[in-house]
Amino acid sequence: MGKLAIETRGLKKSFGKTHAVAGVDLAVSAGGVYGVLGPNGAGKTTAIRMLATLLHPDAGEAQVLGYDVVRDARAVRSRVGLTGQFASVDEDLTGVENLLLLARLLGYSRRRGRERAADLLDAFGLAEAADRQVKKYSGGMRRRIDIAASLVVTPELIFLDEPTTGLDPRSRNQVWEIVRGMVAEGTTVLLTTQYLDEADQLADRIAVIDHGKVIAEGSSGQLKASVGAGSLHVRLRAPEQRAEAERVLAGVLEVQVEPSADPAALSARISDPERVARSLAELSRSGIDVTEFALGQPSLDEVFLALTGHAAEETPEEDAA
Amino acid sequence: MNATSAEQASAPVTEDALRSVLAGERPSSPGPVLTSLTFGWRALLKIKHVPEQLVDVTMFPIMFTLMFTYLFGGALAGSTQEYLQFLLPGILVQANVMITMNTGITLNTDIQKGVFDRFRSLPVWRPSPLVGALLGDVMRYSIGSAIVITLGLVLGFRPEGGAVGVVLSVVLLLVFSFCLSWLWTMLSLILRTPNSVAGVSMMVMFPLTFVSNIFVDPKTMPGWLQAVVEVNPITHLATVVRGLMHGSVPAGEIGWVLVSSVLLVAVFGPITMVLYRNKK
Known part of the structure; x- marks a missing residue:
């Protein structure tokens, strides 16, 4: 483990009676992507804003790149970039005006600022939209200009608050490419997300947050290992045989077998991998045709369910963020 | 909307371009004056892109001048021409003071849209986004003033103080408006939506401008109301502007206006900055 980019101890913030962040300890090492995973209202955005x-913060301490976020706020500000629903660009201005504005504020001369804005727009595939007002951008373009705005001065650490929420798959992949590119260049990325596959794809380490607290932390593999050996996914040729297959599998595996949303599929969390091979033999002996039979690590969805007792996408009534 | 077609046309993000962009330099931080002026430039860009926002600056004072001159002028001062000489400096004050409300509405919109947090996350002199917005508003006051004065001259307003008196009174108005705006910046950091900022501002501005000597001489009002008018800073401002435009320079009143300007900033400036720093 290298130098720490972020270190917090007992970080707390309440809004009235809502404890948005209720004592968070984080240790994020420099380099790579650190994922903060949690449902809406878990306190992710509040934590990032602090x-x-x-x-x-109401209580606790936080150091970012070695600087205290309260006492050395300006030192932190000059070293981090920020992108999220809460840190956006001016919709009335054009793409190039937004970047030039930030470049001037960060100390570029007018000429160098223009060059910098043009370079950024080029790199993010926005050159053609440079002179269009940002409010006329599509969702994906909008997200890219938001990220570009955080890179006017190359930050050592960038916060991305739900960078792909609401994007189509193609735009989402573009954002992922940008994140990977930034990491390759040595920027540390702290990313919050509600999407488990996003954390799985991008993050080296993940903190799972629920109700303002970190309930689990580790690599995606470690988190998955913590909830059991894995899961079995079975798909049948004939959906009408599902009830019978469920009975057969439950008998051999001695665990709960869940019908999937797909009418021909079943899944089960496995505690004893030895029994899996026997269950396949048992299915074929019962005359049930199987088109898919896969043993995999549990998905982060299952991890989340196991850790919190509720699904990841569930939205609590109170949105503390 | 042609966003979708542009999306397809735009080149994908390339790794090489990203690499060269991330290898960028780190210039030194600019000073407070430059950052404030840069934020002022943003306000001007917004006027350029959304010229509709100048409706309050243009239509409102034109409407008020015409309505009051021709509806009430004869009744209030014997003739519309005579009333215009009295009313126009007052309308100029009202127009400027009303335009200051826009500052709060704009700032509140920035907060809602998240632009505000981007600015707050920058390593710049903290008040500069606010000061810059207010500097941009000076442009609005100037446009509003130019419109009112031009309309007045067309209708027959003849300032005895000449060009010097007119220019001096406008400068004084700009100073006062800049200072008054801090009241609205404070308000916009407290209230939740741009609409509520507009609503509360109106509730303050209407009595403040009408219970003054802008439209009528307070001599005809009941005594208790005269007392209220007398302590209203808008009354003093209108007296000064009227005086300057018509050639008399009421030094004491000018002092009064400058002192109240300083007081406005001294009280609402720091409160605004505390709210700004601790904004949720």
């Missing part, structure tokens, strides 16, 4: 010096 780390980015936009919000004073």
